[in-house]
Amino acid sequence: MRLSGVSLALPAGWQAAARRNESGHVVLHAATIALPRSRGDFGSDVAPLLGADDVFCSLFEYDRASIETVLFSARGLPVVRPSDFAVGALQRSRPGQSGAQFFFTQAGRPFCLFAILGSHGRRVAGAARVNTLVRGMAIA
Amino acid sequence: MTTAVVALGVAVLLLSVLVAGLLRSHAEILKALHELGAGLELDKDGPVSVTIDGVSTPRTGDVSVPDSISGETLDGELLALSLLGQDTLVAFLSSGCSTCQEFWTAFRDDPPLPAGARLVVVTRGPGEESPSALEKRRPSSVPLLMSDETWEAFGVPGSPYFAYVDAAGRLVGEGSGASWQQVLDLLQQSRADALRRPSRRGPDRDDEVLRDAGIDRDSPSLWEAG
Numbered sequence: 001m002r003l004s005g006v007s008l009a010l011p012a013g014w015q016a017a018a019r020r021n022e023s024g025h026v027v028l029h030a031a032t033i034a035l036p037r038s039r040g041d042f043g044s045d046v047a048p049l050l051g052a053d054d055v056f057c058s059l060f061e062y063d064r065a066s067i068e069t070v071l072f073s074a075r076g077l078p079v080v081r082p083s084d085f086a087v088g089a090l091q092r093s094r095p096g097q098s099g100a101q102f103f104f105t106q107a108g109r110p111f112c113l114f115a116i117l118g119s120h121g122r123r124v125a126g127a128a129r130v131n132t133l134v135r136g137m138a139i140a
Numbered sequence: 141m142t143t144a145v146v147a148l149g150v151a152v153l154l155l156s157v158l159v160a161g162l163l164r165s166h167a168e169i170l171k172a173l174h175e176l177g178a179g180l181e182l183d184k185d186g187p188v189s190v191t192i193d194g195v196s197t198p199r200t201g202d203v204s205v206p207d208s209i210s211g212e213t214l215d216g217e218l219l220a221l222s223l224l225g226q227d228t229l230v231a232f233l234s235s236g237c238s239t240c241q242e243f244w245t246a247f248r249d250d251p252p253l254p255a256g257a258r259l260v261v262v263t264r265g266p267g268e269e270s271p272s273a274l275e276k277r278r279p280s281s282v283p284l285l286m287s288d289e290t291w292e293a294f295g296v297p298g299s300p301y302f303a304y305v306d307a308a309g310r311l312v313g314e315g316s317g318a319s320w321q322q323v324l325d326l327l328q329q330s331r332a333d334a335l336r337r338p339s340r341r342g343p344d345r346d347d348e349v350l351r352d353a354g355i356d357r358d359s360p361s362l363w364e365a366g
Binding site: 001002003010013019 | 207208210213215216217218219220221222224225226258283
């Protein structure tokens, strides 16, 4: 799938949806479950549906003016490690789940990648699934 | 009196000509549809096999179908779904096809599916479909994609049409039917047939991959304790 310079080669077993928000920025959601129609920008409506082995990711684009900030100083799509995930990183904490967020700039565009794991206890496998998804992403 | 009889005669004559013209035009339309291969015998009992590009029986086994499908949703999003990892019934429907109405209705109420399978509805792209008509028919719990590419990738001859892809990405069965029960019967038959066929993505394929890596059935590495 391709939208406004963001493309994704979908890994096996995933579902993804992409749109431009009111500001014209790309919001891409991907999950190992069927995505509900209402999701919230960072998956607040998806998290309750995740099973222990499931993963949700949101790629959220910010305004280009943000590039100059320290927050987006990392360059390129992130490589996710199991230790990046924390139970307290979720907007609404849910038992057993954890999240991680990565701010970065790619092709002169600032993004946040936010990932939710269905089970923090299975974060090694979960992080590997997130990396499989990220490897299929390209931003131009 | 004579005038009335003459007028009535003329009216009957005109109506006869009109009816004859309509019958002739109807016959020409039916003939043209038949030549185009659009005459699906959907009123027959039981599943109907469909001819595609000169193939007289539904394609099965090694037919190549995409690993994922994508299209536009009625909410204006791009949606992509992997066809690997879970059995998927892809229902190709149209808003205007009369036979499709039964399926639109059936899909509103979580239709029964083979165990572990999911249902995805794919219509033609927004250029050839009416999003407003689809909005009235959309099932609440079934993904709906508008995608010309998916229709072309599956070689869909017309709607309604169904393709069942198993978790390994094999096209297990395809065809059409006039009712949801007919499609379920067709699915059951296709899955039973698929179990009797060797699979290229099954054990044979695994053997090929191992052979390509220099590992055959007698390789000690397969049997050594780790």
